Amino acid sequence: MISADSREPVPTEAARSSLSSTGQATFDLALRMGGLFLAIVLVALLMFVLKPNSFNVDVGISVLRAMSSVAIMSLGLTLVIVVGEIDLSFGAMYGLGANSLAVMWILLGIPIYAALPLAIGVGAIVGLFNGALVTWLSIPSFIVTLGSYNLLYGVSLWITKTSTFNPIYPPPGSELPPAELDFFTGLTASFGSHPISLEVVWMLGLALVVGFLLHRTLFGFRLMAIGGNPVAAQLARLPVTRYKILAFVICGMLAATAGILDFSFIQTTQPNIGLSYTFPVFAAVIIGGASLSGGKGTVIGAMSGALLLAELQQGLALLSPGPHVQQLFLGFVTIGAVALDLALTNIRKRRAA
Amino acid sequence: MNGAVEGIRLRGLHKRYGATVALAGVDLDIRPGEVLGIAGPNGAGKSTLVRIIAGEERADAGELLFNGRPWTPADDWRAVAVVHQEPQLFPNLSVAENVLVGREGTRAGRPRLGPADAKVMKAFGIDRFANAPLAACTLATQQRAEIARAVARDAQVFLFDEPNSALTDEESNELFREIHKLAAGGRIVLLVTHRLGDLNEHAGRVAVIRDGRVRAILEGDALTEDGIAEQLVVGRGAETGAKSGAAIDRGRSALVAIDDWSHGTAFRHVSLSARPGEIIALVGVEGSGARELLRSFAGLESCSGTIAIAGEKGDAAQRLSAYVPATRTLSLYSNFSVGENLLVRLGKPEIAGLGLALKKKRMRQLANEAIRRFSIRAHAVSQGVRSLSGGNQQKVAIAQALNCAPRLLLLEEPTRGVDIHSKREIYRLLRDYVRAGNTAIMFCTEVLEVYEAVDRAHVVVDGRLSRPIVVSDYAHIEALATDIARMQRHRGDDGVGASARSSRSQ
Numbered sequence: 001m002i003s004a005d006s007r008e009p010v011p012t013e014a015a016r017s018s019l020s021s022t023g024q025a026t027f028d029l030a031l032r033m034g035g036l037f038l039a040i041v042l043v044a045l046l047m048f049v050l051k052p053n054s055f056n057v058d059v060g061i062s063v064l065r066a067m068s069s070v071a072i073m074s075l076g077l078t079l080v081i082v083v084g085e086i087d088l089s090f091g092a093m094y095g096l097g098a099n100s101l102a103v104m105w106i107l108l109g110i111p112i113y114a115a116l117p118l119a120i121g122v123g124a125i126v127g128l129f130n131g132a133l134v135t136w137l138s139i140p141s142f143i144v145t146l147g148s149y150n151l152l153y154g155v156s157l158w159i160t161k162t163s164t165f166n167p168i169y170p171p172p173g174s175e176l177p178p179a180e181l182d183f184f185t186g187l188t189a190s191f192g193s194h195p196i197s198l199e200v201v202w203m204l205g206l207a208l209v210v211g212f213l214l215h216r217t218l219f220g221f222r223l224m225a226i227g228g229n230p231v232a233a234q235l236a237r238l239p240v241t242r243y244k245i246l247a248f249v250i251c252g253m254l255a256a257t258a259g260i261l262d263f264s265f266i267q268t269t270q271p272n273i274g275l276s277y278t279f280p281v282f283a284a285v286i287i288g289g290a291s292l293s294g295g296k297g298t299v300i301g302a303m304s305g306a307l308l309l310a311e312l313q314q315g316l317a318l319l320s321p322g323p324h325v326q327q328l329f330l331g332f333v334t335i336g337a338v339a340l341d342l343a344l345t346n347i348r349k350r351r352a353a
Numbered sequence: 354m355n356g357a358v359e360g361i362r363l364r365g366l367h368k369r370y371g372a373t374v375a376l377a378g379v380d381l382d383i384r385p386g387e388v389l390g391i392a393g394p395n396g397a398g399k400s401t402l403v404r405i406i407a408g409e410e411r412a413d414a415g416e417l418l419f420n421g422r423p424w425t426p427a428d429d430w431r432a433v434a435v436v437h438q439e440p441q442l443f444p445n446l447s448v449a450e451n452v453l454v455g456r457e458g459t460r461a462g463r464p465r466l467g468p469a470d471a472k473v474m475k476a477f478g479i480d481r482f483a484n485a486p487l488a489a490c491t492l493a494t495q496q497r498a499e500i501a502r503a504v505a506r507d508a509q510v511f512l513f514d515e516p517n518s519a520l521t522d523e524e525s526n527e528l529f530r531e532i533h534k535l536a537a538g539g540r541i542v543l544l545v546t547h548r549l550g551d552l553n554e555h556a557g558r559v560a561v562i563r564d565g566r567v568r569a570i571l572e573g574d575a576l577t578e579d580g581i582a583e584q585l586v587v588g589r590g591a592e593t594g595a596k597s598g599a600a601i602d603r604g605r606s607a608l609v610a611i612d613d614w615s616h617g618t619a620f621r622h623v624s625l626s627a628r629p630g631e632i633i634a635l636v637g638v639e640g641s642g643a644r645e646l647l648r649s650f651a652g653l654e655s656c657s658g659t660i661a662i663a664g665e666k667g668d669a670a671q672r673l674s675a676y677v678p679a680t681r682t683l684s685l686y687s688n689f690s691v692g693e694n695l696l697v698r699l700g701k702p703e704i705a706g707l708g709l710a711l712k713k714k715r716m717r718q719l720a721n722e723a724i725r726r727f728s729i730r731a732h733a734v735s736q737g738v739r740s741l742s743g744g745n746q747q748k749v750a751i752a753q754a755l756n757c758a759p760r761l762l763l764l765e766e767p768t769r770g771v772d773i774h775s776k777r778e779i780y781r782l783l784r785d786y787v788r789a790g791n792t793a794i795m796f797c798t799e800v801l802e803v804y805e806a807v808d809r810a811h812v813v814v815d816g817r818l819s820r821p822i823v824v825s826d827y828a829h830i831e832a833l834a835t836d837i838a839r840m841q842r843h844r845g846d847d848g849v850g851a852s853a854r855s856s857r858s859q
Contacts, residue, residue, distance in 0.1 A: 216713075225697045228688035235653070235751075236698045237671075237677055295688035322462035 031344060032289045034169030036304045039333075040311060047315045054318050065265070066260045068203035069094070070277060072258040074284040074302040075210040076251030082214065083247045083284055084227035084294025085134060085141040090255035091280065092152035093126055094274030097256030098263035099156045103166035105176070105184075112180040116260065123256030124249050131245030149278075156271045166268045185251065190264040199261050206254065211299035213250075223247060228295030283330060284309055287337040308333065360384040360422060360541055361406070361510065366415035369563075370403050373743075373772060376412070377565035383543065385509075388536050390556030391545045392581055394799050395769050398565040403512055403545055407435045426510075431455075433510045434503030438518050438639070440495040442502075444488035448479055449461060451487050452502045469504050477501040477531065477535040493524035500531060510541045517551070518639035528581035529555050547798055549578040549636050549838055561585060582838040583831045586800050608792050609761050611650070614658035618815030623658075627761075629790040632783060632806060634797045636837055637813035642731075644679075644765065646813060647796040651676035651763045662761050675759035677751050678768050679796075684750040685738050692720030692734030694749050698757045727752040728778050744775020751779065755786060764795040768802060780806045800834040810838040 044201045048055045073090050078085045101119035104110040110118070126148065133144045163171075167184060170176055188199040214220035226233040226240050233240050255274075263269045286292070287308060288301025309330065366379040376398045383389050393399040395856040405417075408426030417424045419432075426433050435441070442451050449466050452474060455462035466474075466483070474480045477497045482490055484774040487498060502609060503511065513532060517525035532555065536542045544556055552559050558572040561584040571577075607626040613621040619642040627633055636644025649656045652671050662670040675698070678684050685694055696704055696716055704716050720734040729748050731741060738749060747768070754762060767783070768776040783793050783806060783840045797803050803810045804824060819840050827833040 212710075216711055218700060218711060219709050221693070221697075221704075221711060224688065225686050225693075228686040229682075229684075232678070232682075232686060233682050235651075235676060235683060238698070295686065323383040 009120075014171040032341065033300065033304065035340065036287070036301070036308060036337075040304065040308050043131055043308065043315060047318070048279045051318055057194045059314065059318070061194055063307070063310050063314045064200045064203075065197045068197075068199045069262045069305045070280050070284055070309065071203050071275060071303055071306035072145075072206055072261070073255050073281045074288070074306050075206060075299060076254035077281055077285050078288070078290055078297045078299060078302045079210070079214065079223060079247040080141075080251045081292060082220075082227045082294065082297040083223045083244050085244060085247070086145060086253050087130065087141065087147040087248065088145040088278060089126065089130060089152055090251055091274045091276070091278035092149045092156070093123055093252050093255035094259035094262075094270065094277060095155045095269075096126070096152045097123055097259030098242075098269040098273060099160050099259075099271060100164075101126050101260050101263065102167075103159045105180075106165050106167055106170050106174055109174060111177075112184050119260055120253050120256045123252035123254070125252075126256075127249035127252030129243060130252070131248035131309050134248070135241040135244050149275075153272070153275060159335055160269075160271050162271055164268060164270050169268060184264055185267065188261055197265060199265055202261055204255075206257070207299055208305055214297075214299055219243070219246070220256075224295055226294075271328070280309055280330065281306075283334045286334060289337075289341065305337075361424070362416075362418040362421075363406075364400070364416040364418075366405065366412045366417070368398075368405065368410065368412050371742075374565055376405075376415075379415070379562070379565070379567055381560055381567050383541050385539050385541050386536055387557040388532060388542045388544055388555055390552040390559035391543055391562065392547075392549070392552055392559055392585060393562035394585055394801055395766070396771070397562045399545060399562050400514075401544070402562065403435070403514055406510065406543070407433050407512055422427065422850070431506050432508055432509065432514065434500070434508040435512045435514060436496060436499050436516050438515045440492070440499045442487055442495060442499055444486070446487060447484050448487055448490060448498050449474065449483040450497050452505055454502070456506055458519060461728075466678045473501050473505045477504075491524075493520055493528065496528065497531070499515075500535070504535075508540075510543075511535055512543045512545070514545045515547065515639060516544075517546075517548075520640075549581045550842055552576075552581055552639060553578045563587075573775050577840060578838050579835045582800070583832040586804070586830045586834045608663055608790075609794075610659075610661045612661075613648075614649065614656055616642070616645060616649055616654055616656050616816070618816075619654070620813070623816075623818050625811070625818065627792040627794065629792060630787050631743075631808050632787055632793045632795070634795055634803045634807040634810040635799050635813055635818075636803060636841075638798065638841065641813045641841075642816035643813035644796050646816075647763055647765060647794060648676075650674065650761070650794065673759055674763060675754035675757055675760040677754045677764045677767060678764070679769065681743075681746050681750050686748060687737075687739050689738060690735045691724070691729065691731045691738050692717065692718075694738045695720050695723045695734075695752055695756060698753055709820075723752050723756060727755075727782055740777070742772070744771045744778075747771050747775065748782070750777060751782065755782075760791050762791065762793040764793065766798060766802075767795055768806075776805075800830065800837055803837070804830045804833050810837070812837055814841055 044055075073094065077087055077090060097119050100122050101115055104115040104118060105112050117218030130144055130148055133139050134141045165171075167176055167181055186198075188197050188202075190197050214223065222233075222238055222243055224244055225227070226238060230240060260273055262273075284305035285297065285302045287305035288298065288303070290301065312329050312333070313326060316329065361381075363379055363381045363383075366376050367374075368376040379398070379402060391399055391402070401410065405412050406426060408428075408430050411425075411427065417426070419429075424706065425499060433786045443454060446454065449470075452470055453466060454462055469478065474483060477496050477500060479494060479501060482494055482498075484628055487495055488500070500511070511532075517528055520528060529551070532544065534541060542551065546552060551574060554574070558570055559581055560567050561571065561581065563585070568587075570583065572579055584818070606628075608629045609625075609627040611623065611625045614625075615621045623646060625633075635647055636642040641776065645654055648654050651674060653676070659666060660670055662673040665673060688696065696719060699719075701709065704719065705711050717734060723729070724731060724734060727748050729741070730745050736765040738746060741749065751764070751767065764783075769781055772777065787793050795802075795807070797807070797810070803828070807824050810822040810824060812822070822833070822836060822840075824833065827836075
């Protein structure tokens with residue numbers, strides 16, 4: 001082997017520039033992120049003008065808390081979308097994560113310290129199930145996860161016997177050790193002078209981990225490659241099957257985690273929780289610039305998408321112009337973001353041609 | 354040709370794609386009632402010409418006349434029918450519905466087959482499949498449906514583009530009977546194919562296209578397979594690649610040994626061995642089994658027999674080979690930069706370290722080295738790979754495979770659609786690679802490629818390998834072209850060597 005260091009030539013312009021982001025794509029990403037940032041600031045300003053009284057730090061913190069479960073799920077969905085697949089089941093997995101924890105801990109009396117990792121393990125098993133059907137049986141992921149969405153909701157209804165759980169008021173006959181209860185509620189306890197929930201910290205930590213995974217490891221590099229050109233990846237003997245399954249597994253685990261954290265914060269769980277998160281999470285990922293055709297997507301984008309949605313949601317709740325406005329906004333923002341993306345891509349292509 | 358108002362007349366057709374000139378002034382008369390063959394090496398402008406006549410592209414300059422009047426095929430699409438190797442039909446509809454599609458009329462009811470359509474389908478022998486879904490029919494029947502569909506809408510111009518490469522001999526004979534019937538009915542028929550035998554047998558005249566112009570029209574006694582083969586390569590191969598038989602280490606044992614290698618349908622009992630320093634070509638038309646043979650070496654077809662690379666077998670042998678697919682869409686990642694494309698086949702420990710963390714600095718360094726080593730013309734490693742020229746994209750595709758240090762490189766038509774300059778650089782790159790003690794095997798359809806890049810060629814006919822052709826025995830490409838054409842014709846070894854001897858005595 002030649003020792004590369006001793007022979008390293010004077011770095012050229014090319015050598016110094018970043019490898020991963022193409023010059024134009026960086027520009028696009030900057031525009032995209034800039035646009036998102038601008039939208040986030042504009043919405044905040046609008047709120048300030050319309051409702052100066054309720055514009056304060058506590059509202060800001062509540063926005064962060066409100067976005068966290070959507071954001072955590074959008075991290076997992078980003079991985080699945082980057083590898084060129086779809087997951088529709090994470091919302092139901094969120095519910096199953098919380099409900100299976102409730103059943104194991106409150107009903108079966110398994111200590112929280114074991115029940116918690118077990119519930120996250122359920123997420124991993126569901127991801128394995130999705131991924132295995134998608135890769136080994138070549139069933140389109142849309143269909144597999146549409147099916148597992150219903151399966152998971154069914155399992156949630158079944159194991160909870162359609163009942164609601166609250167660890168502070170456990171059903172008669174079961175008793176929870178106070179230490180375990182403290183541990184569980186402590187997961188999302190608030191701290192600081194302007195109380196901020198630990199859930200926000202979990203969200204940021206997970207975002208850092210997934211961001212590192214996607215943008216700084218071989219795993220993420222190959223996920224992008226597989227999503228960009230699955231046939232080429234197969235021909236180049238990249239571990240396509242394994243990586244696709246892994247993406248589903250991580251997505252399932254993150255969805256379970258989001259469900260458990262929300263359960264800890266809200267302290268109640270119902271069989272149908274999480275189902276309504278499916279579309280907001282997709283919207284966050286897509287607003288963040290991920291492409292449904294695979295090979296494109298960033299963690300910072302998904303996080304910003306989730307932030308914008310939470311901001312709109314909280315803002316509109318304060319302004320209370322009626323429930324329809326929030327839905328209209330969600331629709332407009334999702335379509336608008338993708339339309340903007342396509343327009344930018346077309347402009348760039350025309351300039352290149 | 355003053356009175357020739359009948360038929361299609363092309364004058365001075367020009368077409369360029371960016372910096373690449375595809376057509377540089379094509380003049381051609383196509384008369385009704387004849388089968389006109391079109392031959393030309395890849396990249397000569399053949400397919401561009403077909404696309405212009407089919408109305409899929411517009412010429413930049415030049416004149417198209419149909420029966421004496423200016424003609425725009427794009428607006429008059431009903432007049433033209435293109436029959437590809439793969440029928441461009443609706444597999445989910447029945448055969449009859451396929452014949453109808455596009456002429457459903459505006460009635461509110463479900464369109465039905467008229468008596469005229471039924472007659473056409475009977476004439477093509479597909480009436481008994483009328484209600485079968487197209488996807489359930491054989492390829493030959495699908496092609497008939499495509500022809501019938503065009504006849505039913507009264508198309509006047511029929512372009513056959515490699516129509517019989519996936520057909521059996523019998524099906525292909527029947528297809529040519531239909532082709533002759535179309536011509537006899539006063540229609541204009543073009544036949545584009547690499548199969549010189551078919552051109553010789555079925556075309557009244559053959560136009561040979563090279564470098565974007567019609568260079569020769571062969572008819573009568575001049576129209577022979579050897580004649581076409583020579584016309585395809587004439588004036589080429591003046592500069593041979595950096596070739597030298599001396600680089601082949603004849604003393605050393607074989608690097609690659611393939612023994613009794615058989616496939617379900619495409620080929621049987623193939624044995625081949627290759628020494629370090631050798632570039633070997635498998636030459637064959639589509640359907641000969643040559644392409645499948647090359648892909649099977651890369652582990653992409655299930656085969657029986659043994660393949661050993663540097664003494665290793667099975668998975669270990671697989672890891673010592675790398676495969677470059679025929680089209681760049683199968684090897685490049687459009688969402689990636691040039692640099693990422695170059696490194697995508699690498700893993701731990703080359704570009705990733707502890708905890709699979711990418712070594713970003715090392716990656717930049719490796720990417721820059723690869724760009725220099727493979728003379729890829731890019732502003733920066735971070736440039737999008739799609740913004741490179743076709744030739745440079747192809748270099749990236751090959752460099753990507755070479756980056757994982759294989760001992761055996763497998764390539765499918767490595768310079769297809771690549772400009773002459775990049776072509777030469779790719780040949781040099783391959784030569785450098787084998788000189789370092791490796792072997793390359795490529796699937797070729799072009800004699801020119803064999804002549805310029807290869808040490809030894811095997812012609813594949815009906816899944817069998819011919820005797821080796823040692824390219825350095827040939828002083829002239831014409832002689833090599835003749836021999837390869839003969840071996841493709843005779844499916845055996847007779848005929849080889851005759852031109853080689855005569856070319857050496859010249």
